[in-house]
Amino acid sequence: MRTTLSTLTAVRPTRRVAVSGLTVLGAAGIAATALTGTAHAAQPDAASPAAHRAAATAQHLTTQATQAEQSADKAAKDNSKSKDNSKGEGEGKGKYADNLDGWIREARAVMAKHDIPGSYDGIKRNIIRESAGDPDAVNDWDINAQKGIPSKGLLQVIQPTFDQYHVKGTPDDLTDPVANIVAACNYAADRYGSMDNVDSAY
Incomplete structure (x- = not known):
């Protein structure tokens, strides 16, 4: 008995990354997810538009996450300096110029x-x-x-x-x-x- 094999077309699932309401704390996590999702797409047929879009999105999210972390670090340092300037012995130390x-x-x-x-x-x-x-x-x-x-x-x-x-x-x-x-x-x-x-x- 002969079995006729029909041509099967492989449908590669497209991984989409929805970006909405990024926060400083969530940006790094979303970027990591996007990078994980595009890791397998960078195979021989990664030249597809969907793969390029996913890679670009992942890169963009990584950049945003880095900038958000840098902003958070700067804000924490500025806040620490502000607190340090309000400390000291005596009344009002650190609030006034030394002149x-x-x-x-x-x-x-x-x-x-x-x-x-x-x-x-x-x-x-x-x-x-x-x-x-x-x-x-x-x-x-x-x-x-x-x-x-x-x-x-x-x-x-x-x-x-x-x-x-x-x-x-x-x-x-x-x-x-x-x-x-x-x-x-x-x-x-x-x-x-x-x-x-x-x-x-x-």
Whole structure:
């Protein structure tokens, strides 16, 4: 008995990758799936349009996944830097520039918590007159210097005055810019009502 064999046409299943609503976390997984699905298509007859489309889609998804991972890494690093900048000892460390403007702003933040008056302009005006903005300035010629307790720092404070008017939350250091400003303003508030009322040696 003869059996007639009919010509069989092999139908290669086409693997389609549906891409919708990619997320940072899902992109890598989808790309991996797409690459797996096209691995067998890269055989001798891989020149078919469907194989090319699948390979191109897989490459595109891989690129997207890499970019998404890089973006996520950058965001995590930026967030970590932001948290680090908000840490530190004392009040407001890391939030202010390490210069005259930053010292005055940080000092005023401390002063606000302790109800010590003094405007930015009033403080800066007195600093420029007393030390020209040099936190290491020392007066070694006046009566205080002759007594062995020279005026020091941005607002030229002597040690006994600093000790009496030092404000908790600032460094216990006469020449620390913020501590010096806050103690001087605390003293000026007690004696003159505010640093804003001081226009000469005080």
